[in-house]
Amino acid sequence: MVLEKLVEVSLETLRACYTCFKCIGVCPAGLRPNLFVKAYLSTVFRELRDVYEEIVTNSSLWSCAKCLKCVEVCPQKVPLNDVIEYLQREAAKRGLAPRAYQDMVENIMGTFLAFGSQTIVSRDGDFYTTGEARELLGLTPLPEPNKIEKFRERLKGLRSIG
Amino acid sequence: MARMVKLAVFTGCFALSKQIAVELSTLRVLQHLNVEPIVPRSVNCCGFAFRGLYPSMSLYLTGRLLASLTASDPDGILTLCNGCYLMLREAVHRLREDRRLLESVRSYLRDEGLELRGIPRIVHPVELLHDIVGTEVLKGIKRTGDNNVLVATHYGCHALRPSTVPSFDNSVNPSKMERIVEALGFRARDYPERLDCCGAVLLATNPSLAMKLAYSKISGTARWGFHLLVTTCPYCFEMLDARQEAVMQTFGDEPRLPVMLLTQLIGLQLGLSEGDVALNLNLSPVDKVLPQIVRR
Amino acid sequence: MEGSSRIGVFLCHCGTNIAGVVDIKRVAEEIGKIPNVVVWDHRFLCSADGIDSMVSSIRSSGVDRVVVAACSFRTHEPVFQAALHRAGLNPYLLEIVSTRELCSWVHEGEKEKATEKAIRMVRAAIAKIRDNRPLERRRLPVVPAALVVGGGVAGIRAALDIADSGFTVYLIERGASIGGNMARLDKTFPTLDCSICILGPLMNAVAQHPNIRLLTYSEVVSVEGRVGEFVVKILRKPRYIKESLCKGCLICIAKCPARAIDEFNLKLSHRKAIYVPYPQAVPRIPVIDPDACLYLRKGICRTCEKLCPTGAVDFAQRGEVVEVRVGSIIVATGFEEYDISSVYEYGYGRYPNVVTGLQLERLVSSYGPTEGRLTVPGLGIEPRRVAIINCAGSRDERHLPYCCRVGCMASLKHAWYIKHLVPEAEVLIFADEIRASGKNFEEFYRRIRLLPGVYIVKSRASEVRANPSGTLSIKAYDPVLNREVTVEVDLVVLEVGIVASRSTEAVRNILKLGASPTGGFLLELHPKLNPVETAVDGVYICGAAAGPKDIPESVAQASAAASKVIALLSRGYIEIQPHTARVVEELCSGCRICVTACAYGAIRIVERGGRNVASVDEVLCKGCGSCVGSCPSGAIEIQNLKLSQVEAVMSEMQGWEPYVQRA
Structure with a gap:
């Protein structure tokens, strides 16, 4: 039983899109979510293949704020976030994913968490590290990355397949 | 009073490392509300940021998290961050629906010596306050604030959307946060920007667009004359509070809007000190509204 | 009688439809000044309450004729005529003034002038009605049979409905088989059920129905007469097959050497010169295409004739005109592609x-x-x-x-x-x-x-x-x-896109029906309230010939048209409006000018006491007045619209001046 096979998302229901453009009006990032749908669907036509190429290589794909408003307003219940994520994966296969995601994964492999220590500022202008501030406020320290090797290997394996 | 509710608290990476007032104010407030928080030390990232990029990896991370958080056999899992809340409620929803997926996740975890015994209830802070603690208890808090304070509520996208995954409130017209604000003795009201996005997800990949979304959220909210904006999510709080000054300086120069965590507001009503809820870490001008909230 | 009549005037506000523009109070004041006139007003005169109060006002006041200033007579005349009848007055002692269509709706921006116009129009109606006489509607019998033109799904449905209620139906189809365009469809939306599978049973029901006379390969040549009794001439084109002998074995087709373009398959294939359009055709009787048949073109072959076991092939067959009499006609000539x-x-x-x-x-x-x-x-x-x-x-x-x-x-x-x-x-x-x-x-x-x-x-x-x-x-x-x-x-x-079928125009011209400016679709009497009636009494329309529509709509409309026909035929008589032309025989010189002036063929010259005089068929006469205008002797008048009445109307319309000083 392979996890990666099971989480594959079916994009069949995207076809229900009747291009009402409601999703465009609600997108706070100014994207055209239905364009991603049509770009995906149009790949069956060799003449439209370059539209798909354009979309996958276009950085606007990474400007989705994942607010899910488009999904919520879609009269045809088209899972627009699924198609955006699908296209992001396709872009990632070509090495086009922003570096930030890699950094986060690296962090997790090292510490279980996406972020390490940060600078915390107070309204009075005092600066603290995360550790200092947590200690000052009586919060427990950040979790220790104990016995992380197996976890790290597992992530590496899963990352390579998506 | 009912028996004490035992909740495993998952703070989430961002609240652990940056917005630490979220965890602090929550834990302090829970002491007064008959809820026993358990804060497991062995946790990991929920995988939210790259859920689309590496779907199986993020489901594995979420599954692992579920196993760690349920080890102490709590009544539910309280997630302090909306991103984690979405990941966990979605995972729970899918694992309940798809037995093969559940078995697959379990087998992966078994390799690490972890076990996912049952599928727990995932609790949002607003849900905790409204449904578990209850507004009657909140109404019972001795009020110190000025009941003319008009409070804007910000749920955050992933608290409610997508509606295909069950959540604690109506995804297009939620009301529980407003009921909480009213139970505390303040005024709440609907506003068009209520469910707008704070932009935080874009911070890592497109910071200027992230700031633009935050600006449109903050300025849109401010035009309705609210005295205070409250939220529970550390990411939303980061955008609306910590980055408000930078956002305003970049896009517009409207008067700044005081922003608090809902748990900070409740803490102050409970009589906790500003330090108890780390109010000094709020970067928006909360001093403006503080005298109307706390009358000492 | 004219001089002593008392006239009741009812002014309707129609909510704000009329009263929002026309100053009803002022109209009432002005009209009230006329001697022997009593004025009432009502917010909604055509409501049940309005009619009740109108009836009691007429009764209690003793008025003997009534002017109603309200909505168009086209929609409201029957309502107010019924009110007069209830109040004991002859319904033709009523005049309706369209203060809505002719005043408030068209002069919305000029309230004062609209009010003046309303006053003039009501005054004119009062002047006219003084000379109105009680009239009676006449009843004429109805031939208990109907003609349905067009054998598509609409015509089939209409014919079956009428036939099922016991009346004789002549169903005429221009082509060799009924079925129309629906027979060409493979499936029907949105259910995707097989088209011929649902149409076929109806086609067979037509063929077997004891009350249906199916005339395929036939066309309407002429229609005379009127509602209740149309005389229809039908051309039965030569099939070159004796229908009574043909058993439908179709052996004749197999060996036919001549080919022609297949119209049923829309020119995508060929058929034989002797053919049935498609396997499920009704009737299952072939037709010989004279333009393709080798014998009919060149005098050779006759293979089909030799093969036919019953001797049904008849190259000597000629077209034949048959005449039928029907009380009502339905036109369902269908559509074709642009x-x-x-x-x-x-x-x-x-x-x-x-x-x-x-x-x-x-x-x-x-x-x-x-x-x-x-x-x-x-x-x-x-x-x-x-x-x-x-x-x-x-x-x-x-x-x-x-x-x-x-x-x-x-x-x-x-x-x-x-x-x-x-x-x-x-x-x-x-x-x-x-x-x-x-x-x-x-x-x-x-x-x-x-x-x-x-x-x-x-x-x-x-x-x-x-x-x-x-x-x-x-x-x-x-x-x-x-x-x-x-x-x-x-x-x-x-x-x-679709247009009315080519044959629709011919039928339309024969029946004098109206058509839409594009597409040639048949014109209904009223697009909302009379969608299957036409301007010609007794003639109904349905299906795609009446406008673009799908199968369920065509079928529904066909049943609607059929129910109109059934209502007419089962009542058994028609009532005719008495506003017809009347010849004053003493003045008539029999010059025939009116005969040519009449668009409805309603005037004939007859002999009366040794003289030729004009005579009006009251059933055909529409009261249009063409004859009145054409008559050099002033010998024809329209009842309740005599020249003296028209003059009275004109004089009131021009003569009255408002008392208000104008700027």
């Missing part, structure tokens, strides 16, 4: 693999030219990719300005055909919008969208161009992709 070769950019007629939607129906039909294997004309292959172009000729001011009402759903159905027959084929639908407003239509639209390999471009196709390989390229703009797209396809299907 001549789409005139939409040059889509290449129809230039490229063999550009076909119309109806042609595609034949191409996929199990009794079509390829027996259900979808093959691209000209290329001879299964299509790998198909473009469906919607609104071909429709919603286009250069061609047909209106929507064909069926093309959107047909395009979706056609996409289904293609995916069903060639699952790996890709289908593009070019449609700037999809109109799916019928029952279960939107659900069907979604179902088709969800088919893999169906892609809908939300724009009109701009152009179809041929490629040297025989394929076609569609150029269009895709607003979603925000770019021009050019896609290569094997087959183009045009969802062609």
